[in-house]
Amino acid sequence: MNLKTMLLGKAQNFLKDNLNLTSHSQHEAFTFGEPTPVLDGHDLSNYLECYWNGRYYEPQVSINGLSKSCKATPYLSSGIIFKRNFLANLFKPHPQLSRKSFEQIALDFIWCGNAYVENIQSRLGNTIEYKPALAKSMRVGKDDTFIMLHNGDEGFEEWQFAQNTICHIRETDIDQEIYGVPEYVATLQSAWLNESATLFRRKYYNNGSHAGYLMYVNDPSLDANDVSSLRSALRNSKGPGNFRNVFLHSPNGKKDGVQIIPISEIAAKDDFASIKNISRDDILAALRIPPQLLGIVPQNTGGFGSIKDASEVFYQNEIQPLQSRIMQINDWAGDDIIQFNDYQLRTGE
Known part of the structure; x- marks a missing residue:
């Protein structure tokens, strides 16, 4: 036995003794990674509430993120516009508040959970008109002050409104009392999933190399x-x-x-239709809009039921509460500048 053969045998014996290797291959199954909650690690933000940056309070939920998410899927965007149109159609124009201004107020309150109304006054202190201030750019300061962020001719600027000239109505929140949070926040994951499924399928077809x-x-x-x-x-x-x-x-x-x-049969690889339908149902559940009111085609032979009944129930359970919340502006203005007509469904008779 030469030296090379002897050294090789000792090395094999050492590996068998120390690494527990055998001449027969063995299969081993193991698991790794424990389930982790999606919201784990974000608990600190609940303690911070709305951060004071020295000039105004930062919204707890990203306003820019909400603005982009509203356009992520047609179901969310269409549902928000549908509620806005419903309210605007019943609104009674006021000499100091136009229908166009009210549409912006209603839209901001629905998509953002916040609506800001500015009192435009004359030199004598009389009210000329009430105009909406875009919720996306508005920030709340201390002592009932409000600041608008905008890009002016000289770059980024902050405009502070005069005291008691801004009315702020907001959706209630469980974590803070400064900004409102829209009611569809819980369904943003479904909206993003719906968008991701659409983008994935679109990129697949645009690729063309499959x-x-x-x-x-x-x-x-x-x-x-x-x-x-x-x-x-x-x-x-x-x-x-x-x-x-x-x-x-x-x-x-x-x-x-x-x-x-x-x-390359993608239809067997993902569940595109199921993802779209399930995420759509989540979005409509958060907005509480009956599917037949958005023109969604039923997949069953029974359909969604009477569209007239759905419209009337939706008006009583959703639109009327929205109207009462927006009418908080009347208490601040001291005048009934926001009033609504009664809802009557035309049957064509």
């Missing part, structure tokens, strides 16, 4: 000429009038001699 299938031929009865003819037939099936059928005749062929193997 193959449709693999034709596997192992039939010994096909010679080179037959293969060339088959290749030409497949090439000619593309272009105008595509999706043509190809006929192959092999008298002495064997079973599975020619196989069509799909290698």
Whole structure:
């Protein structure tokens, strides 16, 4: 036994003794990573409430993030606009508050949970009109002061309004009492999932580099000429009038001699329709809008029921509470500048 063979044997014995290796391969199954809550690590923000940065309070929920999320999926955007249109249609214009101004107030209150109304006064202190201040740019300061953030001619600027000229109405929140939080915050994950599913499918089709299938031929009865003819037939099936059928005749062929193997069938890889439907239902549940009012086509033969009944219930349970909250502006203005007509559904009779 030479030195090389002796050293190799000692090394193998050492590995077997210390690493518990055997001549037979073994399979081992193990798990790693414990379930982690999605909200874990964000508890500190609940203690901070709304951070005071020295000039104004920072909103607990990102206003810019909410603005982008409203446009993430058509269901969320359409639901918000639907509520805005419902309110604007019933609004009674006032000499000091136009319908256009009210539409902005209603939209800000629904998408942001905050609405700001400015009292435009004359030099004598009389009210000329009430105008909305865009909720996306408004911030709350101390001692009932309000600041608007905007990009002016000289760059980023902060404009502070005069005392007692801004009325702020907000949705209630369980963590703080400075800013309102829209009621659809709980469904933002579903809205983002809906957007991600759409973007994934759109990128897949725009990519265009995916193959449709693999034709596997192992039939010994096909010679080179037959293969060339088959290749030409497949090439000619593309272009105008595509999706043509190809006929192959092999008298002495064997079973599975020619196989069509799909290698990029995305419909079997993800559940696009299910994701879209489930996330849509989550969004509509958060907005509490019956699906038939948004023009959603039912998937069952029974449908969604009477659209007239759904509209009346939606008005009583959703629109009237919204009206009462927006009418808080009347208490601040000391005048009934916001009034609504009674809802009457036209049946065409």
